[in-house]
Amino acid sequence: MIYTICSGILRLLYRLLFRIEAVGAENVPAQGGVLLCSNHISNLDPPTVGILLKRKVHFMAKAELFEVPVLGPLIDKLGAFPVKRGGVSKESIKLAIQILRDGNVVGIFPEGSRNSSGIVKKGAASFALRSGAAAVPVAIVGEYKLFRKLKVIYGQPVDLESFKSSTEGDPLELATEAIMLRIRTMKETGQPTRE
Numbered sequence: 685m686i687y688t689i690c691s692g693i694l695r696l697l698y699r700l701l702f703r704i705e706a707v708g709a710e711n712v713p714a715q716g717g718v719l720l721c722s723n724h725i726s727n728l729d730p731p732t733v734g735i736l737l738k739r740k741v742h743f744m745a746k747a748e749l750f751e752v753p754v755l756g757p758l759i760d761k762l763g764a765f766p767v768k769r770g771g772v773s774k775e776s777i778k779l780a781i782q783i784l785r786d787g788n789v790v791g792i793f794p795e796g797s798r799n800s801s802g803i804v805k806k807g808a809a810s811f812a813l814r815s816g817a818a819a820v821p822v823a824i825v826g827e828y829k830l831f832r833k834l835k836v837i838y839g840q841p842v843d844l845e846s847f848k849s850s851t852e853g854d855p856l857e858l859a860t861e862a863i864m865l866r867i868r869t870m871k872e873t874g875q876p877t878r879e
Contacts, residue, residue, distance in 0.1 A: 691735045694731050702831075714738075721794050721812075728828055732824055743764050808860060813844055819859075820842075823839075837874065838876060
């Protein structure tokens with residue numbers, strides 16, 4: 685209930701302030717585990733990726749935020765789960781995979797922290813391969829400038845099964861690159877990618 689109310693308020697605010705628009709939301713499976721893999725340009729990205737969808741999206745958040753009065757209980761109700769300072773712990777990884785195996789949606793930013801260097805981490809591919817979740821590439825196109833259009837593009841799930849038995853390199857690296865290639869393509873074309 686709290687998630688529905690808060691996401692509705694944020695959706696209204698984002699539409700007014702950033703003219704946010706979803707493209708390809710139908711590519712996000714209505715059931716089963718889904719891993720949303722998005723580029724990362726701002727601290728505003730988590731709600732941007734999640735509020736336009738009908739399904740609740742879970743995101744990792746710094747453990748310290750859960751200790752802040754009001755904010756801590758709120759982000760917990762909104763589906764966030766804690767990550768300890770210094771990196772993603774084994775507990776956080778296990779929890780993310782379990783959330784996916786339970787048929788829920790998790791959002792992740794394969795680039796890690798906000799950057800423009802193109803450094804990619806393998807966590808997204810690992811989560812998807814280990815949980816069996818659909819890996820959906822997401823591209824945030826535009827900037828968080830008042831009354832400028834911001835587009836969120838959801839591509840078709842990336843088929844990662846072929847990478848499990850690959851003999852041409854590290855399966856996680858190949859799967860991660862496939863996901864990131866889709867994200868880059870959607871940023872360039874402004875359209876959802878197809879298999």
